Amino acid sequence: MPSNELRELQLERLRETVRLAGENVPHYKKLFADMKIKPSSIKSLDDIKKLPFTTKMDLRDGFPFGMFAVPQSEIVEIHTSSGTTGTPIVVGYTRSDIDLWGEVMARSLTMAGVSKDAIIQNGYGYGLFTGGLGVHYGAQKIGATLVPISAGNTKRQIDIMCDLGTTHITCTPSYALYLADSAAEAGLIKKIKLKAGCFGAEMWTEKIRDEIESRFSITALNIYGLTEIIGPGVANECEHKNGLHIFEDHFYPEVISPETLEPLPDGETGELVLTTLTRQGTPMIRFRTRDITSLHREPCKCGRTIVRMARITGRSDDMIKIRGVLIFPSQIERAILEVKGVEPHYQIIITRPQYLDEMEVQVEISKKMFSDEIRHIEDLRKTIERNIEKAINLRVKVSLVEPKSLPRSEGKAKRVIDKREL
Amino acid sequence: MKLKQISVFLENRKGRLSGALDTLATAKINIRALSIADTSEFGILRLIVPDPDKARKALEKAGFTVKENYVIAVEIDDRPGGLATALKVLSDADLNVEYLYAFIAKGGDKAVVILRTEDVDAGIKVFRKAGINVLNGETLYKM
Numbered sequence: 001m002p003s004n005e006l007r008e009l010q011l012e013r014l015r016e017t018v019r020l021a022g023e024n025v026p027h028y029k030k031l032f033a034d035m036k037i038k039p040s041s042i043k044s045l046d047d048i049k050k051l052p053f054t055t056k057m058d059l060r061d062g063f064p065f066g067m068f069a070v071p072q073s074e075i076v077e078i079h080t081s082s083g084t085t086g087t088p089i090v091v092g093y094t095r096s097d098i099d100l101w102g103e104v105m106a107r108s109l110t111m112a113g114v115s116k117d118a119i120i121q122n123g124y125g126y127g128l129f130t131g132g133l134g135v136h137y138g139a140q141k142i143g144a145t146l147v148p149i150s151a152g153n154t155k156r157q158i159d160i161m162c163d164l165g166t167t168h169i170t171c172t173p174s175y176a177l178y179l180a181d182s183a184a185e186a187g188l189i190k191k192i193k194l195k196a197g198c199f200g201a202e203m204w205t206e207k208i209r210d211e212i213e214s215r216f217s218i219t220a221l222n223i224y225g226l227t228e229i230i231g232p233g234v235a236n237e238c239e240h241k242n243g244l245h246i247f248e249d250h251f252y253p254e255v256i257s258p259e260t261l262e263p264l265p266d267g268e269t270g271e272l273v274l275t276t277l278t279r280q281g282t283p284m285i286r287f288r289t290r291d292i293t294s295l296h297r298e299p300c301k302c303g304r305t306i307v308r309m310a311r312i313t314g315r316s317d318d319m320i321k322i323r324g325v326l327i328f329p330s331q332i333e334r335a336i337l338e339v340k341g342v343e344p345h346y347q348i349i350i351t352r353p354q355y356l357d358e359m360e361v362q363v364e365i366s367k368k369m370f371s372d373e374i375r376h377i378e379d380l381r382k383t384i385e386r387n388i389e390k391a392i393n394l395r396v397k398v399s400l401v402e403p404k405s406l407p408r409s410e411g412k413a414k415r416v417i418d419k420r421e422l
Numbered sequence: 423m424k425l426k427q428i429s430v431f432l433e434n435r436k437g438r439l440s441g442a443l444d445t446l447a448t449a450k451i452n453i454r455a456l457s458i459a460d461t462s463e464f465g466i467l468r469l470i471v472p473d474p475d476k477a478r479k480a481l482e483k484a485g486f487t488v489k490e491n492y493v494i495a496v497e498i499d500d501r502p503g504g505l506a507t508a509l510k511v512l513s514d515a516d517l518n519v520e521y522l523y524a525f526i527a528k529g530g531d532k533a534v535v536i537l538r539t540e541d542v543d544a545g546i547k548v549f550r551k552a553g554i555n556v557l558n559g560e561t562l563y564k565m
Contacts, residue, residue: 365431365487367487367489370487372427373459373521374459374460374466377431377464378461400431401433402432402433405433
């Protein structure tokens with residue numbers, strides 16, 4: 001679609017979303033009235049700036065049905081996102097929302113080469129989590145042969161992959177690596193006929209992509225989505241792996257500065273904000289995803305003209321400010337991982353001994369890094385220091401600690417310990 | 423003739439050294455020689471033990487980072503200048519010593535030192551040529 005036509009379509013849909021939300025969702029009804037916002041206030045896409053942000057807290061406050069734009073009887077499905085603290089958030093899907101979800105997921109899976117002939121093994125969990133059913137609807141829309149195996153049960157996953165000749169897989173990247181390891185251990189990796197997979201639902205890196213691709217001999221694509229917007233299917237990479245194409249005819253993206261909350265120009269890194277353009281059940285206005293990325297509009301080799309977002313590199317809630325400089329733990333992680341043999345087990349400790357902030361990065365030593373000579377280890381430690389300093393322009397102290405001495409938590413590791421008393 | 427040595431990474435924290443030694447004791451491994459190199463933040467414990475593989479496995483199981491590599495054990499005269507004579511052989515051959523430590527002495531007129539040269543094989547060759555006795559593990563573990 002030519003970009004001016006797309007803009008017109010987005011504008012029309014944005015106005016409709018503002019109308020739908022403003023008339024029916026109590027939260028937006030009140031906000032829009034206070035701010036004197038009407039659908040007619042939106043004269044251009046730029047006017048989206050006039051609209052208020054929506055945060056996860058707003059969704060929690062509306063628990064359970066407070067964010068619905070339609071009567072509960074029109075809702076055909078519900079998903080929740082547990083969140084790590086307090087009340088879950090609830091999103092509702094009308095029949096047309098489910099169609100939309102199938103559509104965007106079908107586009108995502110198509111990028112990975114899924115067709116009617118594909119056998120797709122869906123290793124995302126089925127249930128209140130959006131991963132399982134999202135892929136399910138997309139695969140059914142394409143008419144592929146779907147294996148709704150859900151998450152876990154590794155041995156069965158591998159047996160089914162071998163016996164049915166699964167061609168495509170969807171699961172989290174960490175589970176994909178685990179599957180590859182287990183299949184290799186069982187001596188079955190050569191029997192697996194996988195061609196490609198869509199991996200997401202957690203942050204990952206190019207290094208992990210390389211691992212998945214080489215261990216399975218497949219193409220590993222990055223998929224992005226979140227429950228608050230629809231689930232998986234907000235964006236997906238094409239075979240050129242040059243950022244994730246956002247389905248912007250349905251989800252309008254902005255990148256803002258998490259500090260000033262002002263929109264940033266294309267290419268600049270900040271927090272992704274999404275507005276749904278066609279959701280009926282729970283329309284979302286300028287939802288702050290907290291995910292850190294940048295938007296890119298240069299043409300992609302695949303020919304798609306829609307905007308692309310860079311791989312998510314962090315969360316704005318993890319952001320730290322040291323001596324006035326904003327830093328993401330992910331910047332430090334990348335700098336650490338550039339050093340050969342270093343594993344991503346680290347912790348950032350911030351102190352303020354007197355007036356100046358000090359940052360210490362503790363890195364667990366790995367077998368590959370260890371040498372029986374002090375000077376080799378010292379060289380390595382200094383290399384890590386220099387790499388971090390280059391990445392963030394701040395002096396840091398790197399300490400090497402014993403393996404597994406840093407706390408591990410299920411899923412999200414606590415990376416930053418801020419001991420400053422401000 | 424090369425002698426297997428195991429090295430353990432130790433953070434400079436209370437109880438880490440005794441933790442490593444306890445692990446070896448539990449695995450019934452007797453230490454024949456050891457040295458510690460340290461900085462203000464970490465240390466490297468180097469060990470000569472009769473069963474290096476068993477020691478490595480026990481330590482790794484206990485969560486330590488362990489590396490195996492090779493060193494040379496040489497017998498020197500237990501008199502003033504004995505070690506200097508042996509080291510001169512290396513410097514004459516232009517070989518650098520990376521580190522060195524003493525083996526627990528048990529009387530007699532010979533002492534044993536453990537050392538590592540950049541090129542371990544070259545070091546052994548040079549010692550032998552000079553008539554210095556390079557000890558193998560079996561002899562050493564019985565001492």
